[in-house]
Amino acid sequence: MTKIKQFEIEQVKTAWCPGCGNFMILKALQQALKELSLKPQQVVIVSGIGQAAKTPHYLNVNMFNGLHGRALPPATAIKACNPELTVIAEGGDGDMYGEGGNHFLHTIRRNPNITHLVHNNMVYGLTKGQASPTSEFGFKTPVQTDGVISEPVNPLALAISMGASFVARVFCGDTKKTADIIKKAIQHSGYALVDIFQPCVTFNKVNTFKWFKEHTYDLEDHDSHDRNQALKRAMEKEKLPLGIFYQNEDKNPFEQQLSVHENKKTPFIMRELNRQKLKELLKSKQS
Amino acid sequence: MFLLPKSICLAYGERSNSIQIRISDHPVQAPVRRIDLLIPLDKDAIAHVSDRLSKSTIIIGDREKFDTDREVVDVSFSNMAKEIGNIIFANTIAVGLLLGLTEGDIKEGKQFLKNYFTLKKKEEFIPDNIRALEKGFQEATRLVKEKHIDPDKFLHMKKSKEIKDDLLINGAEAIGFGAIAGGCNFISSYPMSPSTGVLVFLSQHAHEFDIISEQAEDEISAVNMAIGAWYAGARAMVTTSGGGLALMTEGISLAGMVESPMVIHLAQRPGPATGLPTRTEQGDLQLALYAGHGEFPRIILAPGQIEEAYEVTQKAFYLADKYQVPVFILTDQYTMDSYYNVKEFSVPEGKIDRFIIKTDADYQRYSLDTDNGITPRGIPNHGEGLVRADSDEHDENGLITEDMEVRIKMMEKRNSKLNDFKKEAFAPNLLGPKDYRVLCVGWGSTYHVIKEALDKLNIPDAALLHFKQVYPVPEESIKYLRKAKQIISIENNYNGQFAQLLEISTGISIETKILKYNGLPFYSDELAEEINHAISEKGGQK
Numbered sequence: 001m002t003k004i005k006q007f008e009i010e011q012v013k014t015a016w017c018p019g020c021g022n023f024m025i026l027k028a029l030q031q032a033l034k035e036l037s038l039k040p041q042q043v044v045i046v047s048g049i050g051q052a053a054k055t056p057h058y059l060n061v062n063m064f065n066g067l068h069g070r071a072l073p074p075a076t077a078i079k080a081c082n083p084e085l086t087v088i089a090e091g092g093d094g095d096m097y098g099e100g101g102n103h104f105l106h107t108i109r110r111n112p113n114i115t116h117l118v119h120n121n122m123v124y125g126l127t128k129g130q131a132s133p134t135s136e137f138g139f140k141t142p143v144q145t146d147g148v149i150s151e152p153v154n155p156l157a158l159a160i161s162m163g164a165s166f167v168a169r170v171f172c173g174d175t176k177k178t179a180d181i182i183k184k185a186i187q188h189s190g191y192a193l194v195d196i197f198q199p200c201v202t203f204n205k206v207n208t209f210k211w212f213k214e215h216t217y218d219l220e221d222h223d224s225h226d227r228n229q230a231l232k233r234a235m236e237k238e239k240l241p242l243g244i245f246y247q248n249e250d251k252n253p254f255e256q257q258l259s260v261h262e263n264k265k266t267p268f269i270m271r272e273l274n275r276q277k278l279k280e281l282l283k284s285k286q287s
Numbered sequence: 288m289f290l291l292p293k294s295i296c297l298a299y300g301e302r303s304n305s306i307q308i309r310i311s312d313h314p315v316q317a318p319v320r321r322i323d324l325l326i327p328l329d330k331d332a333i334a335h336v337s338d339r340l341s342k343s344t345i346i347i348g349d350r351e352k353f354d355t356d357r358e359v360v361d362v363s364f365s366n367m368a369k370e371i372g373n374i375i376f377a378n379t380i381a382v383g384l385l386l387g388l389t390e391g392d393i394k395e396g397k398q399f400l401k402n403y404f405t406l407k408k409k410e411e412f413i414p415d416n417i418r419a420l421e422k423g424f425q426e427a428t429r430l431v432k433e434k435h436i437d438p439d440k441f442l443h444m445k446k447s448k449e450i451k452d453d454l455l456i457n458g459a460e461a462i463g464f465g466a467i468a469g470g471c472n473f474i475s476s477y478p479m480s481p482s483t484g485v486l487v488f489l490s491q492h493a494h495e496f497d498i499i500s501e502q503a504e505d506e507i508s509a510v511n512m513a514i515g516a517w518y519a520g521a522r523a524m525v526t527t528s529g530g531g532l533a534l535m536t537e538g539i540s541l542a543g544m545v546e547s548p549m550v551i552h553l554a555q556r557p558g559p560a561t562g563l564p565t566r567t568e569q570g571d572l573q574l575a576l577y578a579g580h581g582e583f584p585r586i587i588l589a590p591g592q593i594e595e596a597y598e599v600t601q602k603a604f605y606l607a608d609k610y611q612v613p614v615f616i617l618t619d620q621y622t623m624d625s626y627y628n629v630k631e632f633s634v635p636e637g638k639i640d641r642f643i644i645k646t647d648a649d650y651q652r653y654s655l656d657t658d659n660g661i662t663p664r665g666i667p668n669h670g671e672g673l674v675r676a677d678s679d680e681h682d683e684n685g686l687i688t689e690d691m692e693v694r695i696k697m698m699e700k701r702n703s704k705l706n707d708f709k710k711e712a713f714a715p716n717l718l719g720p721k722d723y724r725v726l727c728v729g730w731g732s733t734y735h736v737i738k739e740a741l742d743k744l745n746i747p748d749a750a751l752l753h754f755k756q757v758y759p760v761p762e763e764s765i766k767y768l769r770k771a772k773q774i775i776s777i778e779n780n781y782n783g784q785f786a787q788l789l790e791i792s793t794g795i796s797i798e799t800k801i802l803k804y805n806g807l808p809f810y811s812d813e814l815a816e817e818i819n820h821a822i823s824e825k826g827g828q829k
């Protein structure tokens with residue numbers, strides 16, 4: 001039995017504010033990895049930049065902490081090169097839905113077998129409190145002094161409408177359920193989005209712990225294989241449902257469709273150049 | 288034989304597309320301005336090249352189609368093509384005509400068509416194309432017989448058996464072959480002329496050589512994917528042009544920080560912005576040099592010949608992997624699209640050096656316990672260790688830090704990685720007399736054209752110094768530049784970017800510059816005149 005210790009770094013000093021929801025997400029993720037009995041060497045967390053994106057620094061796993069907004073492309077490539085790895089892309093709402101918005105769309109289209117964890121605190125935490133793509137209409141910040149005048153993105157509805165193969169939302173206040181859904185997302189074969197409501201105690205005084213508790217409820221009596229229903233539930237605004245909205249196990253993941261993995265004898269990254277074929281191809285260019 | 292097709296893309300508003308062919312009984316690898324024989328197929332074609340025609344240029348075409356005072360030897364390409372079934376066959380008829388006029392072998396011509404369409408899996412096009420080729424060939428016989436054309440003008444070419452096994456390929460294919468030979472197994476890119484040929488080539492051979500090829504949603508994704516692929520253990524490259532590279536710059540900086548190997552093929556076209564998408568320029572040297580914020584080492588290679596495109600691309604993967612730095616391969620539309628025959632390439636023997644280690648449990652990706660700045664590279668799940676790559680400033684373990692002492696050590700580590708590279712750098716290539724007074728300096732795609740211009744001029748004390756490694760500027764440069772009485776820098780750009788780089792690196796300023804930035808490559812006859820002029824003007828002085 002893998003101990004939860006295995007994914008913890010001893011005496012880690014986090015850069016997070018006391019009381020930040022990120023601590024709970026970290027705990028839930030450690031719990032999920034532990035329950036899946038994965039070896040740290042098998043897991044790669046790819047992240048961008050932001051408070052959320054620092055999470056892999058506090059975990060005992062492989063890490064690719066790249067650029068702001070750019071976690072999904074390397075995560076897709078890492079999985080494509082080595083499908084044996086468990087690949088998780090992790091970051092904030094600004095990182096994943098703003099700066100990296102285009103990659104979000106196209107990663108859904110590709111459907112690599114990776115898990116996409118978005119810490120959604122409806123604000124830019126790291127850069128001190130500007131609006132994010134999920135900030136509510138009217139949300140006031142030092143930049144949006146009259147309040148946000150754009151509609152927030154609805155990542156779930158977007159993902160479902162684009163045919164994402166696993167779409168869920170959780171509130172980190174419920175660590176157990178968060179861990180459980182992260183686990184299911186990792187187990188899902190294909191692209192899995194988990195949008196995680198996370199209070200930012202320092203820069204978001206509107207969407208607080210209390211607010212999330214009052215404005216969310218658990219999805220029940222919902223058929224997560226019914227895409228139209230899922231979309232409908234994702235569009236609800238009064239109270240925000242939590243749980244697995246949609247899942248589709250029939251989609252073939254990106255990397256499984258790559259011809260390089262048809263031959264499973266030698267792992268892709270360990271193969272040698274086929275010199276004979278190169279010589280033949282060169283010969284075919286003789287004038 | 289040398290071939291330079293103008294890329295064919297009507298969407299960009301091109302009216303006349305052309306292909307320039309130079310045939311000779313000795314090897315030729317550069318274009319000339321002079322046109323001996325023009326076969327205009329569309330109405331605007333003559334006007335398009337009017338400034339390159341001379342009294343002795345022969346024009347063969349549908350006479351009634353052209354509003355010109357010049358004599359046009361009448362061959363009704365349109366009618367003949369329509370008889371076969373489609374105006375498009377005018378092209379093959381013209382090839383047949385050319386084959387006839389140069390006393391080529393029609394049997395080989397037919398065989399070529401068969402092979403060509405079989406390879407493209409378009410066998411149904413073979414019969415009509417063969418008829419078109421034959422028609423053109425017969426027309427050539429008629430023109431000579433009826434004395435419309437004087438055969439002594441350009442016929443009777445000596446045939447050479449020596450070139451029988453030569454390869455006829457273009458620059459894009461040479462880069463592709465070099466990548467495969469260098470062990471490339473991952474390419475992610477976004478289409479942009481003139482760089483796309485490499486993406487197409489590797490995609491078409493992806494099955495044979497176990498290559499993952501992905502068309503990314505944009506260049507930002509492309510470069511980040513490629514870095515991810517290296518991290519996982521692949522050998523990755525991107526191919527792009529100036530605008531795409533501009534989008535990749537943050538990713539290049541990421542490669543610098545996470546110490547990822549990276550191979551970037553940059554096929555230049557004239558900018559700024561969208562510029563002239565299907566033309567050529569050497570205008571992005573400084574972009575490659577400075578792309579990416581912060582300070583980190585890089586290597587920039589610029590092949591001058593098709594053989595070198597193969598050679599340096601192969602080497603780029605080795606260098607990127609060994610030194611854990613981004614390596615640029617700078618080419619241009621001219622290199623990408625032009626063909627000439629080359630001797631067969633050698634395929635490397637033995638295993639490719641991978642520079643990947645199996646990690647121990649206490650592995651540290653950025654261990655400072657190294658005497659050359661290079662920490663052995665591990666990949667995930669290969670050994671007992673964990674591999675942490677970080678774009679933040681990091682400690683030896685790849686964890687984010689603000690410790691200034693660590694910062695200083697990491698900066699020094701990263702920026703010292705190329706100290707040992709000098710030993711295997713590409714020295715510049717000196718062609719001509721060792722005791723030169725005049726030194727023409729070129730880099731990248733201008734190799735052959737400068738060489739041919741100098742051969743034509745036959746000035747006893749003029750030489751060419753050609754660079755296929757433009758950065759780091761090779762150490763030998765100073766010695767070569769100091770020896771010259773007059774240095775002439777020849778570049779396909781406006782500012783003389785390489786001359787500026789040489790000045791920064793060597794302190795030697797180059798005053799005489801021959802620059803061309805109209806979107807076209809140099810022509811050897813035109814360049815010879817300009818070099819001659821530059822020498823006489825300065826009297827061979829600096």
Ligand SMILES: Cc1ncc(C[n+]2csc(CCOP(=O)(O)OP(=O)(O)O)c2C)c(N)n1
Nearest residue numbers: 049050051052068092093094095124125126
């Ligand atoms: C290219 C680029 N632009 C801007 C930034 C600055 N920046 C870092 S994180 C961030 C937004 C953080 O918001 P979010 O992704 O929601 O993460 P959070 O801190 O809220 O967890 C910004 C704008 C950057 N690092 N890189």
Ligand code: SF4
Nearest residue numbers: 017020051125200201
């Ligand atoms: S700023 Fe907000 S998101 Fe960032 S650590 Fe503090 S509470 Fe958490």
Ligand SMILES: [Mg+2]
Nearest residue numbers: 092093121123
């Ligand atoms: Mg945020």
